[in-house]
Amino acid sequence: MLTRLFALPSLQPVSNRFGFSMTLKELAQILGLSPTTVSRALNGYPEVSESTRRRVAEAATRHNYHPNVQAKRLATGRAMAIGHVIPISTQHEIVNPVFADFIAGAGEVYARAGYDMIISIVADDDEEQAYRTLRSKGNVDGVIVHGPKRGDPRPALLDELGLPYVVHGRVSDYAAPYAWVDVNNTRAFERGTAFLSDLGHRRIALVNGLESMDFAARRREGYEAALAARGLARDPALMTAGEMTEAQGYDAACAMLSLPDPATAFLTSSLLSAMGVRRAIEERGLALGRDVSVLTHDDELSYMKNGTELPIFTATRSSVREAGRICAQMLLDRIAAGPEAPIATRLLEAVLVVGQSTAPARHLIAS
Amino acid sequence: MLTRLFALPSLQPVSNRFGFSMTLKELAQILGLSPTTVSRALNGYPEVSESTRRRVAEAATRHNYHPNVQAKRLATGRAMAIGHVIPISTQHEIVNPVFADFIAGAGEVYARAGYDMIISIVADDDEEQAYRTLRSKGNVDGVIVHGPKRGDPRPALLDELGLPYVVHGRVSDYAAPYAWVDVNNTRAFERGTAFLSDLGHRRIALVNGLESMDFAARRREGYEAALAARGLARDPALMTAGEMTEAQGYDAACAMLSLPDPATAFLTSSLLSAMGVRRAIEERGLALGRDVSVLTHDDELSYMKNGTELPIFTATRSSVREAGRICAQMLLDRIAAGPEAPIATRLLEAVLVVGQSTAPARHLIAS
DNA sequence: CGCGACATCCAAACCGCTTTGGATTGAGTC
DNA sequence: GACTCAATCCAAAGCGGTTTGGATGTCGCG
Incomplete structure (x- = not known):
């Protein structure tokens, strides 16, 4: 004292x-x-x-x-803080790698607006209770929903609680209108697939994220739609989904390059996976961007650049950090406007940047 | 309303x-x-x-x-919240990739103790002011200091402000006692270097992080100490420092493998760099763990596993997430004990795990 | 000169909780 | 039966702001 x-x-x-x-x-x-x-x-x-x-x-x-912030909060009834609830899965302990960049973007916006950002790390079975206590303790004015899954229960819960929120991503099967900011994943992967197809590739593989995640499911839909539009067969042997690591890309590519009718092009969900695919390609004495093409989605993570000027990988690119900024601003606007205000949504388009990892298809001898 | x-x-x-x-x-x-x-x-x-x-x-x-949290806070005078100030450098916009895992660990501890974690994203020129307003607004009971540099001004500032803190890492040239949690980086890199030397390597390269960072400087010191102890020459051509990316490792290894007297072993500061080194090795038709050895430091990031059971890279391993837990607990203890209590410090030892990327040295023909 | 309108400031209540300093009750003791 | 003492509970005063409902002073104008 x-x-x-x-x-x-x-x-x-x-x-x-x-x-x-x-x-x-x-x-x-x-x-x-x-x-x-x-x-x-x-x-x-x-x-x-x-x-x-x-x-x-x-x-x-x-x-x-x-x-004094506490006094101000008590007097005004506004917490001047936004919550980010990060579930730590009890099975696979993955901390989403895009998370750091997302909150960097969001944090900039909060700081400018005089809001605090409070992060709750919570075991994913306790997530519902986490939102309830957040609401009931009254220490946030709103929350950002991260990493929505197919059939995610959170929008319904938050609507019930009357806690303002914006979803980073979408919850495809939630009927009521809700605020979200998302990349057009379907379109991005449709374009990526079409791009590879235009180069003459007919054996295009998909190395996807876990398809329980809404974004990954959409990516697969885009991929499949493009295949269908081009009259290409959808081959389960060329489709895999899992945690987006270097090893995932490597393992998948090893398998798909060893098929009787091997893949000649890969579509991956992250730069890490793409790096794994590249390793498998080069290990076989094949050349990336000559013998085999790789096209990846690139979240522009700050510690994971896809080249400086000239992109290494051809990629569909969309900044997660920028998404963080947009999400944050949308939530602040929503809080200011009150619960009766119309709900905003924002669909961001990924840009296709052509790098050195894609080229016209050539016939290959299966190794 | x-x-x-x-x-x-x-x-x-x-x-x-x-x-x-x-x-x-x-x-x-x-x-x-x-x-x-x-x-x-x-x-x-x-x-x-x-x-x-x-x-x-x-x-x-x-x-x-x-x-109601605000009311409780106001009445008790304790904010029940810990601050993490994350400087976003205006030059190189790197969001530290270990950050997500660190706060995941810290967040677990806070959640159990009923504390909130509040994150401030701030341009690094405003960092001092950020701490001052944090103090003056009174919305945190203490802070964690991330990514200390050599000659970091923050401990002095925080001592002046009377704001409890724990440093993740160390500030070598701060004279007064302060609380910190750090990996024994010097020892880890000393051991790593010695391990490679024991395998017969005499051309051991260091691919380090930015040496303005305290941890990176310590790593170099450990590396140099081991070289000196073994009577190996310190060759600037085998030492590089920069942002720890895949490209950094690749570029460094390309240069160091093309030397008249090329490197036969690499010591890298991160798995990403190691992956880049591996690519450069394999691109030359050399085999990792046979022709060239690689030993990396591994922070055990959740999205960046070094193999599942059998480690891919031989590594000095120390969990950043665990460091987050320890830091958080130390800070909470410190806050509970009051400013007069003795200051705690904690030095964690990295373990050396032997993977498939190291082997006895063999003479190589420079490519 | 008197009066209202306006500009400027203030006292006091309130936000929801903690905590100090009693008040009340009942059991135990001689 | 009076008295002590512990066990239980409560009224009220904070914590540091915001906000309501005036109070006071000043000015313009008929």
Whole structure:
């Protein structure tokens, strides 16, 4: 505990129980004004003259005054914070690698708006309870829903709780309208498949993420739609889904390059998988972008660049960080607008960037 | 704004301005007790009989009562929250890839202890101000310092502010005692280098992280110490430092394998770099773990496994997630113990796991 | 000069919880 | 039966802001 050593004979109180920050009351006393006036001056209310407002603002910065957040929250009823609930699966302990970049983007927006970002790590069986207590404790004004699955129960829950939210991704089978920001995964993979098909590839493999995830299911749909449109057969031996690691890509490519009728092109869901595919290709003495083509989706993660100027992999590209910014802004807007306001959605289009990993198909001798 | 549509003729008030959560006062009224007693019952104070305590607890769960966090915080003066300030460098926009796993570990601990984790994304020139306002707004009880650099100013600042903190890593040149949790990077790289030297390698390359970072500087020191101890020359052509990407490893290895006296073994700071090194090796028709050895540091990131059972790369291994847990617990302990309590530190030892990427040195024809 | 309108400021209530300092009750003691 | 003491409970005063409902002063205008 902090003890006040001396009673300073100063007009300015130097210590309170928080020790280091001054209170509104103290500031008011220094200025010879009432707390009311000081509060109003700082919050831009019209009932205070410009001159005193300046005087107050100047004193506030000079004394490094910042209103205590807890008090402000209690008084206004707004938490000035956004929650991100991150489920840690009890089976496979994967922390989503795009998460860091997403919150970097979202965090920028929150910081500018004076909001806090609070992250709850929670075992995925407790997720529902996590949202309920979040609501009931009242420490967030809204939440971002990460990594929606097919049939995800969270939108229904959050609607029931009346907690504003924006989904990063979509929940295909939720009927009621809800706010979301998503990449057009179907279109991206449709275009990717079409691009490879246009290069003459007829054995195009899909190395996908876990298809219980909504985004992965959509990607497969796009892939299949493009195959169908081109009259190409859908071959289960060329389709795999799993956690998007280097090893996944390697293992899948090993298998698919050893088929009697091997893959000549790969569509992967992440750069890591693509790197694994590349390794399997090169291990066979084949050349990436000559013998075998690879096209990947690229989330533009900051620690995982696809080349600097010239892209290494041909890719459908869409920044997760930017998605974070957009999600955050949409949620803040939604909170400001109130529950009756119309619901916004935003579909982002991935751009197709052509790199060095794709080329016209050539006939190969199965190794 | 929420409007109360009907005045329900119920004993139990269903609505307040927060709309969805009930207040202590309401709960007390339902129970026919005073708020004081209810508060004490729920917080485990002895001045309340076991029978009423049970009655209160039961009613609380039945009505899904959770004390409003803001009010609690204001009343107790404790924020019940820990801050993580993440600087986003304005030059190279790297979001540290270990960050996600670290906070996953820390978050588990916070959740168990009833603490919130609040993340501030901030441009790195504003970092000092970020800590000051954090302090002055009073919305955290302490902070974790991420990614310390050589000569990092943050410990001094935080000591000045009187804000409890734990550093993940160390600040070599800060004289005053401070709390930290770190891997023994020096020792890990010393051992790694010695291990490769024991295999007969005399041209051991170091592919390091940016050496302005304290951890990277320590790693180099360990590497150099081992070289010196073995009487091996320190060759600048075999040492590189940069952002730890696949491309970094690839580029470095390309250069170092093309030297007149090429590297026969590599020590890398991350799995990504190691993967790049592997690619350069295989591209030359050499075999990893036969012609050229690679030993990497492995943070055990959840999305970046070094094999499942059998490690792919020989590695010095230390879980960042576990470090997150330890850091968080240390900080909570420190906050509970008060500023006068002795300062704790914790040095974690990396384990050396032998995988398939290292083998005795053999003479190579420079390609 | 008197009056209303407006500008400017303030006292006090309130947000929901904790905690201090009693008040009340009942059992135990002589 | 009076008295002590512990066990239980409560009223009220904070915590540091916001906000309602005036109070006061100033000015313009008939």
